[in-house]
Amino acid sequence: MKKLLLITLSYLLFISCSPSSDEVTVTWNIKLNHPVEKDLYIVGNQDFLGAWDPSQIKMEKVNELNWSFSHKVEPRKLLEFKFTLGDWKFQATDKNGNERQNDEFIVPQRDTTFHLTIEQWTDGKEKKNQGQITGEVRYHQNFHIDGLLDRDIIVWLPPSYFSDTDKRYPVLYMHDGQNIIDPATSSFGVDWQVDETVDSLVRKGLLKEIIIVGSYCTTDRTEDYGDTDKGKIYRKSIAIDLKHFIDNIYRTKPEKQNTVVAGSSMGGLVSFMIAWEYSDLFKGAICMSPAFKYEDFDHIESIKDSSKKDLLIYIDNGGKQVDIILQEGVDMMSESLQEKGFKQNNDLFVVIDKEARHSEGDWAKRFPNAIQLFFKK
Structure with a gap:
């Protein structure tokens, strides 16, 4: 019955x-x-x-x-x-x-x-993409690292980049680069709008001018962003190879205090991992809806014996879709970091939006506050 x-x-x-x-x-x-x-x-x-x-x-x-x-x-x-x-x-x-x-x-x-x-x-007509590209972007196609699939790289340049040729800029590295700037390449036609957000905050005098580097994902995304052998290569490729490539081509400020990594979901996890493993190169990480603990995977356990790092960590999560499952890991990671000596609203920021979904649109809404923690003017 x-x-x-x-x-x-x-x-x-x-x-x-x-x-x-x-x-x-x-x-x-x-x-x-x-x-x-x-x-x-x-x-x-x-x-x-x-x-x-x-x-x-x-x-x-x-x-x-x-x-x-x-x-x-x-x-x-x-x-x-x-x-x-x-x-x-x-x-x-x-x-x-x-x-x-x-x-x-x-x-x-x-x-x-x-x-x-x-x-x-639905009637079969192409959906109009939401948003557009604001500002200047450059593309580097088929970026190659041995052991990984080739991927495209998108670079967004700040408003004064071409007019002030002596100026150098901090850099934000992001995963799932196809979803962060260009709605035409974004998975569901909605991008993070980091270009509009950063441009607007800069023009309002609220944010330093920064360069944004987006690394596209490939069909190996789960392995690349996970705690795997291929993931280890990917983390090095961002922290060492891609950073070296960008620092040589663009007028960057390459120091630790001017370098941040960001991503969402598995991209939020790998952002944390990169900052943690290369804490001498990164100021910190923006981890949106991070998959710290999911099914059989538990990254909190992986860093249990690590000491406190000199990092600024931002973690957030929504309250719908897969974020419901991810909340346990967010809570456990927050608790673990505080046990190591991180202090809430000092070098650790945790934001929960119970009405938010696991989507580019909702990550875009939380991005302005997150980015200002790292590059506020």
């Missing part, structure tokens, strides 16, 4: 009364208001959901209006998902024609079935 619950994500969730186990079955039953000629796909944040590839995981057609998909999942995983017709141009919408936000839930320790009605689909 199943108990019926009405929940706030606009679908009905049925939870079976089967006993807990190592894995449970999650089932999605989709009802369409209108039949479609194309196949229906589920897409989401796990490999079995296509890892955000909209044409990987085809649902089973029950009849003209009903589709289904089931998979075994470990309890406590956070699942985010959407539905497409095999292309991001054709996504499920609400009854008003608005693209549905990611649905999300944490897998309980019981078999779970979602019953969701899809009203209609």
Whole structure:
């Protein structure tokens, strides 16, 4: 017998009364208001959901209006998902024609079935990117480091760079460089808008002029940003190789007090790791929604025996999507750093926004306050 619950994500969730186990079955039953000629796909944040590839995981057609998909999942995983017709141009919408936000839930320790009605689909027209490039950027394509996939580098130059040719500038290094400045290259058409933010703060006299260096990610992102052999090479590539490359080409201030690293999610984790391992080269790190502790990984344990570093650390997190899972690691890292001697609102800043999602748009909102901690004028 199943108990019926009405929940706030606009679908009905049925939870079976089967006993807990190592894995449970999650089932999605989709009802369409209108039949479609194309196949229906589920897409989401796990490999079995296509890892955000909209044409990987085809649902089973029950009849003209009903589709289904089931998979075994470990309890406590956070699942985010959407539905497409095999292309991001054709996504499920609400009854008003608005693209549905990611649905999300944490897998309980019981078999779970979602019953969701899809009203209609987006019309296939290209979405207009939100934002633009402000200021001057330079691209360095196919930056090569032995042991890593080649990647592009984007460099944003401050307003006075070409008019004041004697001036030198601090540098902010960022991961997922395709998402930070140019909406045309950003994963979902929304960038961090670090160019607009920094330009505006500089012109208001609130921020020093800085150079921003963005290192694009590759298909090896998880290994590059993780505590892996390849990750060790990547961390050195940013701290030594890329920094040397940028310092030789641009008019930088290469000293520790003028060098900061930043990123989000896995990029937030690797930013912390780089600053911690190369604390003689970096003033500190901006770690947004960092994956300090996720599933079987625990970086807090990795630095347990380390002594305090001369660093400024900024950590933040949202309260929705995967940030719910990441909050435990944020809390544990904050506690661990304070035990080492870091002091809140001195050399450690922790910011929590319970209404924020795990997204470029929300990281962009928190970026102005974060960057001013490091380069305030």
